[in-house]
Amino acid sequence: MFPETDTPAVLIDLDIAEANIDRFQAHCDQHMLKLRPHIKTHKLPMLAKRQIAAGAIGITCQKISEAEAMIADGGVEDVLITFNIIGDEKLRRLRALADKVRLSVVADNTATIDGLSSAFADADRPLTVLVECDTGAARCGVMTPQAAAELAAYIAEKPGLSFGGLMTYPPTGKAPAVQKWLTDAKTRIEALGLDVPVISSGGSPDMWQAQDVPVATEYRIGTYVYNDRSLQSRGVCTWDDCALSVLVTIVSVPDNTRAVVDAGSKVLTSDLLGLDGHGHVLGRPDIKVASLSEEHGVLTAPAINLKVGDRLRIVPNHACVVSNMMDHVQLIRGGSALGPQLVAARGKVW
Amino acid sequence: MFPETDTPAVLIDLDIAEANIDRFQAHCDQHMLKLRPHIKTHKLPMLAKRQIAAGAIGITCQKISEAEAMIADGGVEDVLITFNIIGDEKLRRLRALADKVRLSVVADNTATIDGLSSAFADADRPLTVLVECDTGAARCGVMTPQAAAELAAYIAEKPGLSFGGLMTYPPTGKAPAVQKWLTDAKTRIEALGLDVPVISSGGSPDMWQAQDVPVATEYRIGTYVYNDRSLQSRGVCTWDDCALSVLVTIVSVPDNTRAVVDAGSKVLTSDLLGLDGHGHVLGRPDIKVASLSEEHGVLTAPAINLKVGDRLRIVPNHACVVSNMMDHVQLIRGGSALGPQLVAARGKVW
Structure with missing residues (x-):
């Protein structure tokens, strides 16, 4: 069994990975959902490009350094970083990254937003910032639709920033609650006179029910490329x-x-x-x-x-x-x- | 707190690490036990050299590639690899390693020993092989003192190999049983007319009771350098x-x-x-x-x-x-x- 490969080795079967990419892209296409794969699973530029070639609108990264590694070879032009970016060194690198790709980030607190605004106040293009929402997974995210609306307004008024919509890392198997939460937040934000261009949800466990949160416009997913x-x-x-x-x-x-x-x-x-x-x-x-x-x-x-x-x-x-x-x-x-x-x-x- | 260091970062406090090295070296010296630190914990040549400077007789590695990385800068001259080395590619690298340092390995089965013998049959110096003994931890190791004696005899007769003694990764808190097992094996091997120059035990949880297995001649330990x-x-x-x-x-x-x-x-x-x-x-x-x-x-x-x-x-x-x-x-x-x-x-x- 693979005698030329020394062990232990992590094997990636490209036939299977490509079939996984194509199958879920077809599912998203069928349900008119944009797909933004999370590269945390493979961390390989070659597979990110394969995902984009299949129809993905861009990639998701969790950290700036992941994004830097993924765009180094070219071929990846749209990156969402789903993490509160904190600190001068990271903000400096984020600003450099924004010169190279169409970039968006998330935030769930005013301290993060203040930092982003300071870093991008004199930028040619505003940085797109989505509000991270806790729809039940109890990790990051504002905890109520009203708090999401308040943070959206806060972003919209900040120099250097553009409000980009909502993002959630949802709890598994709770689509109706997630749909209700996000719809409520969207309604409150629109009542403030703001557009909500993107609503980003995701997760591999619920991938075949991605369409069950119809208010969402895009789906982020990582593990599906390999499965486990x-x-x-x-x-x-x-x-x-x-x-x-x-x-x-x-x-x-x-x-x-x-x-x-x-x-x-x-x-x-x-x-x-x-x-x-x-x-x-x-x-x-x-x-x-x-x-x-x-x-x-x-x-x-x-x-x-x-x-x-x-x-x-x-x-x-x-x-x-x-x-x-x-x-x-x-x-x-x-x-x-x-x-x-x-x-x-x-x-x-x- | 360390504002010049971006996060997340793994911090190593050298004052504490050096004190840990010196304190356990003193304990081993007091009990006339040779110390052979396992570098799996730090994976840093600089700390391996610090351990040797404090009195360690050499280092323990689990894999050949760890050993290659640890000796690259010089200053480490004695390496025990506590793993059954299997396969042509690894045996080729093991042979190259033996040209650079005083090397010993372990084995708990004849297939491993046959491979080692093939690789070292024409070497200038025989490879030292210790018998790995399962004294209760249920990982690798021969399961009885009699099986240890039989494998010792098998090693002793093989071209290119030299029987080096016994090695165990002992269960925690079972010193009397480990002492009895190893003493029994040593007695059986000596009855065959073979010397048992090294008996290697170890483990951080029992470090302050290392002397409670007096038949052991050396102690292998990794975590103690950092603790956790x-x-x-x-x-x-x-x-x-x-x-x-x-x-x-x-x-x-x-x-x-x-x-x-x-x-x-x-x-x-x-x-x-x-x-x-x-x-x-x-x-x-x-x-x-x-x-x-x-x-x-x-x-x-x-x-x-x-x-x-x-x-x-x-x-x-x-x-x-x-x-x-x-x-x-x-x-x-x-x-x-x-x-x-x-x-x-x-x-x-x-």
């Missing part, structure tokens, strides 16, 4: 739709109920996402990825029937954090290895 | 002994029970190590690091009393995986920033 055990367990995809797997070698078989592989939490990560065990062994559903230490993974089964030197492929619980662990992923198509690909935005947390 | 919330919770260290912390900025305060910081699982990792929450906020024991998404951390408290732009330092649950997330850590001494340091062995999983 978490999405398979939710019925969002099948194992055949999983483009990312970790190629491992059996390094020890202490007895026939246990085998140890050369990938631990420094490759597969400790993300559980509510699941039991640390991944799915392709073709061996009887095996449990029972525990991880940093560089070892312990597999258990009633009869493991593996020998030292055997290779397996493990679909991890959470693809987005695994592709971030390696400097290079290994591209494949079906059974053929195509070679390593630099993960350009790996480790870009600033 | 896991070791603090076990009473092994205090917060003042924690050399690694994550500097974060508050980016959102939705209400006075919740604040969001700019570090999530792509910095702090999802390692729980049995703990509740994802880290300890220095100086604010009332705050819980309640949840992480990839780039956000959610803090909760009855009265959080933080504002956007404030900075905090978080001691993570598990230091070893956090220093592996960033290309650079930021060195500090007390309150002064010294600048970035490349994490030379970050992501070296081959």
Whole structure:
């Protein structure tokens, strides 16, 4: 199994990734929803460009440094950063980024907006700022539609800024509540005489119900490009739709109920996402990825029937954090290895 | 708080790290135990050299690529790799490594030993191979003292190899059982007419009881250089002994029970190590690091009393995986920033 590839390796099957991109683009097209993929999952400019070629309107990044890495080669012209940007150094880099691409950001507080305004007050073009809304996920975001309207008005009056609409990272499976919240906010903002050109929602778990929040104009989504055990367990995809797997070698078989592989939490990560065990062994559903230490993974089964030197492929619980662990992923198509690909935005947390 | 350092940043306080190195070296010296630090925690050649300068006999690595990164600058001359090395590419690199340093490895199975022997059969010096023993941790290792003796004899007869002794990654808090297991194995091997020059045990949780396995000749330990919330919770260290912390900025305060910081699982990792929450906020024991998404951390408290732009330092649950997330850590001494340091062995999983 991929004898020319040393293990552990993160394999990306391009046939599957491209099919995932095209299938969800078709779904969004059918429902007249703009698609803005989040590059946090793949962190590869080549796949961002493939997403745009398929019809995406631009990309989503979480951090400025991710955006810098994704646009370096050209071919990506529209970036939304869904993060409160704080601090002089980041604002300086954000301003430089705005000279290169069509840029928008989000904010959920006046301190962030004041900083953005200071940085862009003398810019040729205003920076587009969306209000981040907490529609139930309890992470960032203003907590009421009225607070969203007040912050929209605050942005609209600030030098250097343009109010761009609403953005939410919604709770899973709560489309009616999200629809109600965003519609209420939109109505209040329009009553102030402001347009709400964009309403951005998203999330892979609800991807096939993206149309159930019809007030939204665009959908942000990351994991769908690779899929993973978490999405398979939710019925969002099948194992055949999983483009990312970790190629491992059996390094020890202490007895026939246990085998140890050369990938631990420094490759597969400790993300559980509510699941039991640390991944799915392709073709061996009887095996449990029972525990991880940093560089070892312990597999258990009633009869493991593996020998030292055997290779397996493990679909991890959470693809987005695994592709971030390696400097290079290994591209494949079906059974053929195509070679390593630099993960350009790996480790870009600033 | 470190205004010249952008966040999120992994801070390493060298005063604390050096004190940790010296204190445990003194403990080992007092108990006539050789110390062989595991570099998995810091992955920095500068700290490996500091450990050797303090009295360590060499270093432990888990992977060949870690060892390659650690010896590149010189100053490290003795390396034990505590992993079954499998496959032609790794054996080729292992052979090259053996030309540069005094090298030993471990094995728990004949397939691994056969590969090592093939690679070293025509070498000028034999490769030292220790038998890895499962004394209760249920990861790698032969499962009985008799199996250890048989594998020792197997190594001793193989061209290109030299039997180097026993190695175990012991279960925590089980010193009497580990002592009994290793003594039994040593007796059986000596009965075959073989010397057992090294018996290597280790682990940070039991570090202050390292002497409780007197049959062991050397101790391997990684986390002690930085310490972390896991070791603090076990009473092994205090917060003042924690050399690694994550500097974060508050980016959102939705209400006075919740604040969001700019570090999530792509910095702090999802390692729980049995703990509740994802880290300890220095100086604010009332705050819980309640949840992480990839780039956000959610803090909760009855009265959080933080504002956007404030900075905090978080001691993570598990230091070893956090220093592996960033290309650079930021060195500090007390309150002064010294600048970035490349994490030379970050992501070296081959």
